[in-house]
Amino acid sequence: MISFSLTEEQKMLVTAVRRYAERELRKAMRDADESGQLPDNLMSAGWELGLTPSSIPEAYGGFGEHSALTGALYAEELAWGDLSAALNLLAPNLLVIPLLEYGTDTQKETLLPQFCDMEFVPATAALLEPHITFDPHNLRTTAEKQGDSYRLNGKKVYVPLAADATHILVYADDGGNTQAFIIPKDTPGLTIGEREKNMGIKALPTYSITLEDCTIPAENKLGGDAGIDFTRLLNFSHVALGAMAVGIAKASYEYAKEYAKEREAFGEPIASRQAIAFMLADMAIDIDAARLMVWEAAWKLDRGEDATTEAALVKKFTDEMVMTVTDGGVQVLGGHGYIREHPVELWFRNGRGFATFTGMAMV
Amino acid sequence: MISFSLTEEQKMLVTAVRRYAERELRKAMRDADESGQLPDNLMSAGWELGLTPSSIPEAYGGFGEHSALTGALYAEELAWGDLSAALNLLAPNLLVIPLLEYGTDTQKETLLPQFCDMEFVPATAALLEPHITFDPHNLRTTAEKQGDSYRLNGKKVYVPLAADATHILVYADDGGNTQAFIIPKDTPGLTIGEREKNMGIKALPTYSITLEDCTIPAENKLGGDAGIDFTRLLNFSHVALGAMAVGIAKASYEYAKEYAKEREAFGEPIASRQAIAFMLADMAIDIDAARLMVWEAAWKLDRGEDATTEAALVKKFTDEMVMTVTDGGVQVLGGHGYIREHPVELWFRNGRGFATFTGMAMV
Amino acid sequence: MIDFSLSDKIKQQNMQLKMIAEGLMRPVSREMDEKEHEKPWDFINATWQFTSMQTARMLRKLDKQQAGETAEKNGKAPAEYYMGLMYMIEMLSWGDAGIYLCLPMSALAGSAIEAVGTVEQKKRFLSRFAEGEPKWGGMAITEPHAGSDTSAIRTTARLDPETNEWVLNGEKIFVTSGLMAAEKSDGILVVWATIDPGAGRRGIKSFVVEANTPGMKVTKVEHKLGIRASDTAAIVFEDCRIPYDNILGDPTVKTTNKTKGFKGVMKTFDASRPLVAASALGIARAALEFTKDALKKEGIDIRYTAPRHRRTAIENDVMEMEAQYKAAWLLTLRSAWMMDEKLPNTLEASMAKAKAGKAVTFITQKAVELLGTLGYSRERLVEKWMRDAKINDIFEGTGQINTLIVARRILGYNRTQLK
């Protein structure tokens, strides 16, 4: 039966994450963006929320089940706090979720327990490639099977935490299908490039990586011979990023709304003019709509159903929505929105990234 | 040197056409839409303006030169008056302009003089075909050369005045290129279908036509062996329809603006609310922009330059603009806009057609 | 727990209604559009069986309540009441939005009476909807000089102390099913009028006028852009006398700012806006399905996962239509769920209505565009759906009014702070 109620557990989780977002992430956000660095203790404080372990079954040391819907709830809150921090904190999910969904028993047993410890362990995945006609279903990075091993070649970009990650899950074309390969740190043939410079998510360290005849044992192919259903994994990513887009948009909308109520022009708060008020109303409507779309897709994924259409629509709608809303946030503040004293310009820079961030988060 | 001034001649012409549009077309518009019939004398009164003959050189009995820019000026005014009537009155242009541009001497000498008389002579062209994936550059109607004749096969729709036209200029695929063929009334193999029923332009008689081994002499191919540059002809059509879209949009905008100033709600004219006022302002801006785009493309065509990009952008922009504006016109009037006592719903129905009317007008 | 699965009850209802839509609505869609002001009698007679039974059930329940046989509180709705209603309206509008509006029932008049009428009033006015020939109810609010501005109502209701009757004078327009309710059946109208022209909003009351009451006259049935099967009437009241007891709710003019009566009326919008949104989305779904089917016939399947440099413009347009549909639909679903959960939903109902109105106009207009000559032709239904659709951005508060309500709610502004 149709319902929009969160479970009690979900409510508690959301409250805890929101508190962290408000007290920790928001405070660190601006400095982190300017300096390009998240404060040291921020990730450990976030890790204590137990988000990743809560997706991992007890058998592997965790204390829960993977749920895209619950993930969407906390991803929104984290991104509302700060997107760089959210992407950083959830980077291990880029390995963990695919493992949970498709890992062989051995892969799960070997890799999952380390993510159930008290300490944040950096791990990541590499999907994006440096060309305009990037197509996740037709990758240029290739994996060739040679006897008991795979040889990978190609170039990836926007790989979060690549320099520190213990493992990078590299997506590559394997005979016409996109498959995933677990590449441990320091594997010969894997070169981590310079840290990238981007318009937004400046506090998140991302890197290009190069694979030159990077050879790994065949058992490092995620899911073994069966491999993965890449489309389904990508759907998880669309949901995660969609939820984050909602979080950012909400942040900008809330800030603009409060500003518009305080700021006076021509003798009245600017919010009392329809041009501004309607802009805010449209923001509110599309943010709510986007969130519900994220929920529906996540709900379907959690039931094991095909949610490809839903996820594609989530991506289309949220990419556009977050840009419109964060642009509107700057616009409502006018000249003040253009100054780096207010956070709206930061959300605006981050907002434009979502159309590009394909595969950079997963819940 | 850049200028936006009309010549004195153009100003006079515009004034005359506007007077006709205001006094004759506007008065007939609603009844014509409901009854599906334009009053008998309307076309003859319009024909007296001499619009078509003014494009035909003296050598063929006319008194001017073909100018897409001047054509755009009068097309806008006519459509402002009534679109059905405008398309009806200018239907002969669908044959005349292609003749002027590409006709052989014989073709011009034979056909043009009849359009310089005092009486309206129906002529038309057939481009559209009845499938969603219609592509004017890849027609399904074919023309096959067989010795000294061409044999045409295919189905066309939205052919204005087909039942009465002395000649139909049929566009068909001629070995991979779109070429035009002059088909006289009553040619065997040409069947005029039932009059079509459309959402808008209800006063304009349009027909489907069928060509079954419809055979014509080779000299009926427009331009003879050299044929036509179809893209250029289509550009003329995009300009004509773009200008008409501007005319319709302007009509709806003006009506909505006056209504909004008169209509009171909550103690003030609704125009004094930003939501309505900004809608009107956006309409005004896009109408002006569209007109200037039409002018630029027409100006380029008149210079004999390639205006394919400009014309394509005109089509894209005006198709969208006229729909947004005419929808807004209904919206401003609210419930009253939905009633057939006000003209905005008529313009709304006509407005949605522009994306479809490809090739149905030419100046 | 967040859940998007349909209950069996609604699934079954959907199946039944789809048969009605396909069997009794779609086949006469075009005819009812072309022959404006004729009525789809097969549909009316078939659905009357259903609506009259429902009214009878409601009245029986009322009797039981009076007799103290049930502990159920007055007006308590069963589980998924609004959800079911919403799905019903969506499916019937998918069938034909104009014909759906011909559904023989007390409609908005009934809702108003159910919401604020006394038990005696409910029986007196609604029992006719449980028996006999099909009947209609209508709501007369709008006046020629004022659209969304209900506080500017000029129709007066003067109490004649001698006869203890209300005397109505004024003119109403845009009364949905007004002709059927006022003259062509033994129906009823709920008429908004002021009992104190100087009191503004506070003087406005609603009154029940029975069909063919002397002094009430349908002066015009509008010719419209769309929803032509439904009559939209102008009605004039000239010294139209009705019994004192036909007033709904409190007959006094409140002097406090708490304009409870008026607020009660506005409250009905919280319930009706999700339903109007659902109607809009029924049309949108029809257009979307038709478009996708037509494209499929031409070999065009929407490739949802194709990147932008492979996806065609037409595929992209269809995805945008679907995304807007989905967005509006989920907002509507939420607002109906909140009604059932008895959560305050003024904000969410207006969000749904504003978004659905926009979405359906966009989707149907785009459908006509994408389908080219097929879309523009009156041989198919798409162009009709586009015309029908537009009413959804207009009635039950235009898109602008609903956006204004959303804006006021999120800003915490009243109607003075945000005009």
Add this chain to the structure above:
Amino acid sequence: MIDFSLSDKIKQQNMQLKMIAEGLMRPVSREMDEKEHEKPWDFINATWQFTSMQTARMLRKLDKQQAGETAEKNGKAPAEYYMGLMYMIEMLSWGDAGIYLCLPMSALAGSAIEAVGTVEQKKRFLSRFAEGEPKWGGMAITEPHAGSDTSAIRTTARLDPETNEWVLNGEKIFVTSGLMAAEKSDGILVVWATIDPGAGRRGIKSFVVEANTPGMKVTKVEHKLGIRASDTAAIVFEDCRIPYDNILGDPTVKTTNKTKGFKGVMKTFDASRPLVAASALGIARAALEFTKDALKKEGIDIRYTAPRHRRTAIENDVMEMEAQYKAAWLLTLRSAWMMDEKLPNTLEASMAKAKAGKAVTFITQKAVELLGTLGYSRERLVEKWMRDAKINDIFEGTGQINTLIVARRILGYNRTQLK
């Protein structure tokens, strides 16, 4: 006759400016963005040659006029004066919009003085822009508490009768080139202040303050989203004394409603808005060209005549960008032409500004989107253009303010009728 062809003069100017843009602007674009608050000295020194010469020419003309040697009327512009200016600004902004704003010249301060200053004032304040080291002028209008609402200015100018000096007190923000004009060169600022705080709009006058006048202090140089090469300063005036003759225009408070001084100031927007629009469109063109080139490298050419079912979504997006660009550009062209033709253009200038601001934000944001990782990267300039672009929807009146002006004009409403 309607004509879209460029005069030889403008063609030649375009060629020269393109060299400057490519040679002195683009190569340092990224550096000037990253090292916020540094200055592009090569560009400044090179263009100073040009701007100072122009000022010198203007002053010579002034001398001639005074000597009665020329019949030319004061302020009469040569043919295509604004058109030339517009093309100049477009090309320089195509080079780099932030660096363009560093152009050493009297800028808006100069325009104000030229428009309403006496001959003596022009010589006294503007001759410095004809010689020596590069200098800047600036315009100080906005205050912390008020954005677009110029009538709410609180900075005061009190006349000290003893010394016959104006004493300025107040705070200004968002002064473009404020640091360069007020402290880092021998420049000037034009400051808006009220001589009668009770008089509203009518009390507002403009005053020239020379660089480093005691009591004037730059308190902050803003850190911005974009146009970082240009300094945007906050300036405080504390008992800042300037000579009586530094007031521009009429020193009395008009009591009539004809607020000529204020209107004169508003009039300068008619000239400046097309120019700001042109700047916006320079950025838009840069982004559009880059996008098309990048796509071409990947084998994607825009097929303008392909129907929607063949055209890809990316081609469709680029066409939409081009259409919006073209629409805004032609509106801008028209508004500049009207300036040269001395036709009233308040409506058209605001149309151009509103449309250009929207177009450039759309185009640059879309460019970043279409280019994916390439667009989002700080290794290329597209993301910078997107940041630079946004200011165009904000300064010289936000998109909202300009739309409001358009709305008032088309409706014939004043600021009370349409707030």
